[in-house]
Amino acid sequence: MYIAKMSVYSRPLILILCIGLISFSSPPHFILPSHFPPPTYNFSTHKFSPKKVMIGRMLFYDPILSIDSTVSCSSCHLSHTAFAHTDHNLSHGIGDSIGTRNAPALMNLAWQNKFMWDGAITNLDMQSLAPISHPREMGETINQVLLKLNNSALYKQTFQKEKIESADVLTSLSQFMLTFISANAKYDSVLRHQAVFNSQEENGYTLFKKNCAICHQEPLLSSFEFKNNGLTIDTNLNDLGRYHITMNPTDSFCFKIPSLRNVEYSYPYMHDGRFKKLMDVLNHYTDGIKKTSTLAPELSTSIILSKNEKIDLIAFLLTLSDRNFILNKQYTYPKENFKQTKD
Ligand code: HEC
Ligand code: HEC
Secondary structure, eight states: OOOOSOOTTHHHHHHHHHHHHHHOSOOOOOOOOTTSOOOOSOTTTSOOOHHHHHHHHHHHTOGGGSTTSOOOHHHHOBGGGTTBOTTOSSOBOGGGOBOSSOOOOOOOGGGOSOBSTTOOBOOHHHHTHHHHHOTTTTOOOHHHHHHHHHTOHHHHHHHTOSSOOHHHHHHHHHHHHHTOOOOOSHHHHHHTTSOOOOHHHHHHHHHHHHHTTTTSOTTTTOOOOEEBOOOOOOTTTOOOBTHHHHOOGGGTTBEEOOOOTTTTTSOSBTTTTOBOSHHHHHHIIIIIOOOOTTBOGGGSSOOOOOHHHHHHHHHHHHTTOOHHHHTOGGGSOOHHHHHTTOO
């Protein structure tokens, strides 16, 4: 196990984790970064255990969670693209059905308390119910999933429980996802005074702080608020975003501000995956902002960037790429666990 410089906040969690380690020998890669604020996830509700993380990892890769055993969480959330899905702008689920939104990158979830582009989910431990039961994602019911798992020798042995219950499944998945911590990009090394930006990146960082950081707040690179960033409305999807949840007209076309960490890997961009390149995104912010009544006030004055400044800003955005995160072997398909009882 590798633990970075710990903050005061991380100590109780590490303690819990260490207790878990005594009974389980394959610890997950778990880092609580010293330069991050305290996590908002409530770790006291469910005991964090490496065993649960391991089970969550199996479930994440297992199509058993879908109605016809064709789709797993990893079909749409791929570790080598920061758990986003770069092949599709809109998500693809069972029977090749197409959803209405882009699969977001999954990382630093312990610091968020509203999930989905519109914040429909307020508890990570409940999150997995949504894709499992979504007719265009996995199309399954949690009761059917429990039947299948309780009939599986592999899972009976792995969970070591007489009866596997929904909380076992949901918290295992959330605990695996809580280990998706991205905090080792060049940007982080600079914050930790272990590296320096080159002059282009430095200039990009200055432009970023001036134009973007109010919403893509440091160090998580998002405030995780809901805002309308001036995209033109796609009249086919007509997605009103946060309004669907609050029914408050001022939330129309507001979406969760995504973190910009690993943005090099997590294209296409925005809730509907409309932009393929970072340059397209920057061109949107300088020339494409649509002024509607719910446009974020932060964007009411135009952002002006020259071609060279855009190139510098992109150089900065690339310092948010965390290769340790996307190549982390603790996040990949757990081949060895699936072999274990198949005799
Ligand atoms: C068919 C593709 C698909 C599958 C399968 C899928 N997801 Fe997702 N996931 C998405 C999409 C699309 C969203 C955004 C949905 C929205 O905003 O309404 C999302 C959102 C999420 C989020 C919220 C992220 C955030 O930043 O708000 C989490 C967490 C997540 N998925 C985990 C999972 C887990 C765990 C599974 C398996 C049980 C899973 N997903 C299966 C496509 C998928
Ligand atoms: C008013 C707050 C706000 C400001 C200022 C802002 N953004 Fe955003 N940004 C958002 C929101 C909200 C989204 C998601 C919008 C959606 O999908 O509908 C977003 C999405 C993005 C994405 C897509 C990420 C992904 O994973 O899909 C990128 C890249 C991005 N912004 C970069 C920037 C840059 C660079 C700047 C400065 C030039 C900037 N943003 C300024 C709110 C903001």
